[in-house]
Amino acid sequence: MNRFASAALALTVLAATAGCMSAPSNLDLSLTRPTVDNKFVVTLQPPAKPAAINQLHSWQVRLASPSGTPIAHARIKVDGGMPQHGHGLPTRPQATQELADGTYVIEGMKFSMTGWWEIKLAIDSPEGVDKVTFNTVVAEAAAGR
Numbered sequence: 366m367n368r369f370a371s372a373a374l375a376l377t378v379l380a381a382t383a384g385c386m387s388a389p390s391n392l393d394l395s396l397t398r399p400t401v402d403n404k405f406v407v408t409l410q411p412p413a414k415p416a417a418i419n420q421l422h423s424w425q426v427r428l429a430s431p432s433g434t435p436i437a438h439a440r441i442k443v444d445g446g447m448p449q450h451g452h453g454l455p456t457r458p459q460a461t462q463e464l465a466d467g468t469y470v471i472e473g474m475k476f477s478m479t480g481w482w483e484i485k486l487a488i489d490s491p492e493g494v495d496k497v498t499f500n501t502v503v504a505e506a507a508a509g510r
C-alpha cells in the first residue's frame with residue numbers, strides 16, 4: 366500500500382469514527398413521556414418550524430396526570446445539554462406563561478449545534494414533584510437557515 370492509499374484509509378477510518386458520534390440510532394424521541402416517578406405525563410411541543418441553529422425559540426409543555434387531567438399551577442425548570450459533548454444548554458430557558466389546560470410556554474430555547482440534545486424538565490406542582498427527560502435531534506436541515 367502506498368503512502369497516499371494509507372492516508373486515504375486513515376481518513377476513511379476517521380470519518381467512520383466521527384459518524385459514530387452522531388445521535389444513537391435507538392434514541393427515544395417520543396414527545397409524550399411519563400415522568401420518572403409516573404406522577405405526570407408530559408407532552409413537549411416543539412416550534413412548528415424547526416428553529417435555526419443559534420436562534421431563540423419557544424416550546425410548549427403540556428402537563429397532565431396519568432389519567433389525563435391537566436395540571437395547573439406548576440413550576441417547570443428547564444435544563445439540558447448534549448450528553449455526547451458534555452455541555453449544557455447555551456441559554457437558560459424559562460417557563461414564562463401558563464396557558465389553559467396545563468399548557469406552559471417555555472421561552473429562550475436555543476441549540477448551538479446539530480446533534481443529540483436532552484431537554485430536562487423538573488416539575489413542581491400542587492400534585493407533586495417529578496422530572497422527565499426528552500431527547501431531540503437537531504438535524505443539519507434545520508441548521509441551514
Ligand SMILES: [Cu+2]
Pocket residue numbers: 447450452478480
Ligand atoms: Cu455540543
